[in-house]
Amino acid sequence: xxxxxxxxxxxxxxxxxxxxxxxxxxxxxxxxxxxxxxxxxxxxxxxxxxxxxxxxxxxxxxxxxxxxxxxxxxxxxxxxxxxxxxxxxxxxxxxxxxxxxxxxxxxxxxxxxxxxxxxxxxxxxxxxxxxxxxxxxxxxxxxxxxxxxxxxxxxxxxxxxxxxxxxxxxxxxxxxxxxxxxxxxxxxxxxxxxxxxxxxxxxxxxxxxxxxxxxxxxxxxxxxxxxxxxxxxxxxxxxxxxxxxxxxxxxxxxxxxxxxxxxxxxxxxxxxxxxxxxxxxxxxxxxxxxxx
Numbered sequence: 001x002x003x004x005x006x007x008x009x010x011x012x013x014x015x016x017x018x019x020x021x022x023x024x025x026x027x028x029x030x031x032x033x034x035x036x037x038x039x040x041x042x043x044x045x046x047x048x049x050x051x052x053x054x055x056x057x058x059x060x061x062x063x064x065x066x067x068x069x070x071x072x073x074x075x076x077x078x079x080x081x082x083x084x085x086x087x088x089x090x091x092x093x094x095x096x097x098x099x100x101x102x103x104x105x106x107x108x109x110x111x112x113x114x115x116x117x118x119x120x121x122x123x124x125x126x127x128x129x130x131x132x133x134x135x136x137x138x139x140x141x142x143x144x145x146x147x148x149x150x151x152x153x154x155x156x157x158x159x160x161x162x163x164x165x166x167x168x169x170x171x172x173x174x175x176x177x178x179x180x181x182x183x184x185x186x187x188x189x190x191x192x193x194x195x196x197x198x199x200x201x202x203x204x205x206x207x208x209x210x211x212x213x214x215x216x217x218x219x220x221x222x223x224x225x226x227x228x229x230x231x232x233x234x235x236x237x238x239x240x241x242x243x244x245x246x247x248x249x250x251x252x253x254x255x256x257x258x259x260x261x262x263x264x265x266x267x268x269x270x271x272x273x274x275x276x277x278x279x280x281x282x283x284x285x286x287x288x289x290x291x292x
Contacts, residue, residue: 017045017046019046019058019062019120021114021117023042024117024123026042027039027042027043027127028096028098028099028126028127028130029099030042031096031099031127031130031131032096032099032100032130032169034131034134036069036131039069039127040066040069040070043062043065043066043069044066046058046059046062047059047062047063047066056120056121057120058120060120061120061121061124062120062124064077064078064124065077065078065124065127065128068128076128076142077124077128078121078124078125078128079125080093080125080128080129080132080139080142080143080146081093081142081143081146082094082125083151084161084164084266087264087265087266087267088161088164088266088267089266089267090159090160090161090266090267090274091146091152091158091159091160091161091187092160092161092162092164093129093160093161093162093163093164094113094125094126094129094163094164094165094166095126095129095130095133095163095165095166095167095169096126096127096129096130096165096166097111097113097114097126097165097166098111099130100130100133100166100167100168100169101166101167101169101194101195101221102167102168102169102170102194102195102197102198103167103193103194103195103196103197103221103222103223104167104194104220104221104222105194105220105221105222105224106220107194107218107219107220107221107242110220110242110291113164113165113166116165126165126166129166130166133169133173136176136180139176139180140180143180143184147184147186147187155186156186157186157188158186158187158188159188159190159274159277160181160187160188160189160190161189161190161191161266162177162181162189162190162191162213163191163192163193167193167194167195168193168195168198169195170198171198171201171202174195174198174199174202175202175207178207178209178210178213179210181210181212181213182210182212185212187212188212188277189210189212189213189214189277190213190214190215190216190237190274190276190277191213191214191215191216192216192217192218192240192276193215193216193217193218194218194220194221194222194223194224195223196217196221196223196224196226196227196230197223197226199215199230199235199236200226200229200230203230203233209234209235210235213235214235214236214237214276214277214278214279215230215235215236215237216236216237216238216239216240216276216287217230217231217236217238217239217240218240218242219239219240219241219242219243220242227239231284232284235279237276237277237278237279237282237283237284237285238282238283238284238285238286238287239286239287240262240276240286240287240288240289241259241286241287241288241289242288242289242290242291243288243289243290243291244290244291245290245291251288251290255286255288257286258285259285259286259287259288260275260282260285260286260287260288261287261288261289262275262276262287262288262289264289264290275287
């Protein structure tokens with residue numbers, strides 16, 4: 001039977017314009033190498049002339065992003081620094097997952113960061129911030145602006161999670177952030193990283209990490225074997241272990257030592273503040289979280 005099924009051109013056009021995770025992955029890879037022209041070409045496929053799009057639709061946010069990428073406006077179209085939700089009530093910063101995660105290993109198979117991609121604004125914020133890592137002065141200026149707002153200007157301490165999504169991609173990125181954190185002592189900064197090779201290299205070079213930064217050694221990466229070397233260093237809070245737990249299983253039964261089980265609510269996990277940013281009480285204490 002040589003009969004060919006006719007395809008409606010409009011249906012084909014619509015299919016081509018679905019903002020799928022495959023397309024987002026391609027855009028993510030382009031952002032990882034700062035290929036702005038490539039990103040522009042891909043995103044322009046979703047936009048038609050001066051068509052007005054529904055607020056919060058894919059096309060609406062893509063047009064906003066392109067207005068910044070094309071230089072039509074210098075104003076960032078997506079918040080660089082965000083204050084999270086009830087589970088993460090801290091100031092935070094993110095980039096794209098995997099393409100910035102030089103230490104990623106098996107964690108790529110269960111990375112929660114991809115869940116945010118269902119929301120176009122969240123995805124494009126990650127793309128924006130990834131591109132801006134090559135313009136770190138912009139990040140410095142934006143952090144200063146945020147800390148000078150009424151929400152933060154009168155606070156003695158500001159909890160800050162560096163990299164909810166993404167990770168340190170280069171030694172330059174790591175040093176840039178550490179110096180910015182040092183220059184802002186009000187920031188009580190913590191994070192989880194698998195870029196452990198970069199931390200070890202800087203430590204071996206006698207780099208002095210800021211006292212207001214706490215590193216959690218995240219598992220599932222290709223540099224997990226470096227944790228035993230880094231553990232105990234002054235800037236390292238301890239191990240942070242994500243693991244699969246069967247229904248009805250007690251997570252503590254998997255360990256022969258005392259662990260702190262993360263309740264997945266960062267702002268209220270202990271009566272003395274969140275454990276992952278505590279370099280005193282929870283220093284060298286393994287914190288465990290169930291994979292979701």
